[in-house]
Amino acid sequence: MLHFFQLFLVGLIFQLTQAQYYHLNKNKMNYNDAVKYCNSKEMRLVKITDSQTYAAVFELASKNGMGTYWMNGNDIAIEGTWVDTENKPLVYKNWHKGEPNNAGGNENCLVGAWFHEMWFDIGCNTLNSVICEIVIENYHINKNKMTYNDAVKYCNDRNMDLVKIPNSEVNLNVYNLALKHNLGTYWMNGNDIAIEGTWVDTENKPLVYKNWYKGEPNNAGGNENCLVAAYLTNEMWFDIGCNTLNSVICYNANDKKKSCKD
Ligand SMILES: [Ca+2]
Ligand SMILES: [Ca+2]
Ligand SMILES: [Ca+2]
Ligand SMILES: [Ca+2]
Numbered sequence: 001m002l003h004f005f006q007l008f009l010v011g012l013i014f015q016l017t018q019a020q021y022y023h024l025n026k027n028k029m030n031y032n033d034a035v036k037y038c039n040s041k042e043m044r045l046v047k048i049t050d051s052q053t054y055a056a057v058f059e060l061a062s063k064n065g066m067g068t069y070w071m072n073g074n075d076i077a078i079e080g081t082w083v084d085t086e087n088k089p090l091v092y093k094n095w096h097k098g099e100p101n102n103a104g105g106n107e108n109c110l111v112g113a114w115f116h117e118m119w120f121d122i123g124c125n126t127l128n129s130v131i132c133e134i135v136i137e138n139y140h141i142n143k144n145k146m147t148y149n150d151a152v153k154y155c156n157d158r159n160m161d162l163v164k165i166p167n168s169e170v171n172l173n174v175y176n177l178a179l180k181h182n183l184g185t186y187w188m189n190g191n192d193i194a195i196e197g198t199w200v201d202t203e204n205k206p207l208v209y210k211n212w213y214k215g216e217p218n219n220a221g222g223n224e225n226c227l228v229a230a231y232l233t234n235e236m237w238f239d240i241g242c243n244t245l246n247s248v249i250c251y252n253a254n255d256k257k258k259s260c261k262d
Pocket of ligand 4: 216238239
């Protein structure tokens with residue numbers, strides 16, 4: 001059991017840098033699987049928009065012994081026209097001398113390598129490590145404190161949802177966003193208003209993933225029916241009165257990122 005967890009922890013390293021939030025996986029996979037892997041964490045394959053971002057990513061990859069790693073870019077649709085997973089042209093490029101060379105007529109995906117601070121085109125079915133990043137523009141953060149119902153409405157008014165936490169990776173992503181914005185306590189999408197002890201989201205779907213703090217949910221005073229996370233206790237959850245006042249994180253669920261062949 002211990003052995004399994006050690007392997008798990010070696011494979012998944014979460015790193016925080018100044019402006020961006022990254023998740024590294026040293027397991028090697030093809031480009032499409034890398035795109036899907038990141039999307040499954042509500043993240044995306046790392047996008048390099050400028051030289052500073054690239055310097056940060058390269059340093060992170062080198063420090064963690066990533067070898068070769070996918071970055072967000074391909075010329076699958078039109079040879080020589082490099083776009084990201086949202087089909088937007090790559091603005092910043094950092095090709096190694098002589099690259100992209102489309103060797104063998106079939107190098108359509110973007111890879112970085114530890115031994116050189118430059119980019120290569122490579123076959124999309126080759127196997128490389130993965131760097132994912134939080135899609136910050138999918139989140140909207142409001143430090144103003146409000147009740148649970150007001151938080152739900154605040155997000156809905158923006159055509160967003162109060163943030164849902166489907167798994168531990170998203171929980172950590174959201175927690176890191178909260179930390180960066182000094183949120184203190186913030187609402188998440190969950191309540192047991194209708195049936196005490198039965199936790200559902202705003203669509204009345206049961207919460208699958210839970211991350212309660214020790215002794216929680218305790219329904220203190222018989223009236224704690226809404227879901228909150230607190231800065232002080234890392235990324236753990238509490239039930240709390242729905243009329244208490246907490247900050248808000250909304251998520252844009254309508255803007256699911258497309259993987260390059262879906
Ligand atoms: Ca190509
Ligand atoms: Ca090449
Ligand atoms: Ca309760
Ligand atoms: Ca409680």
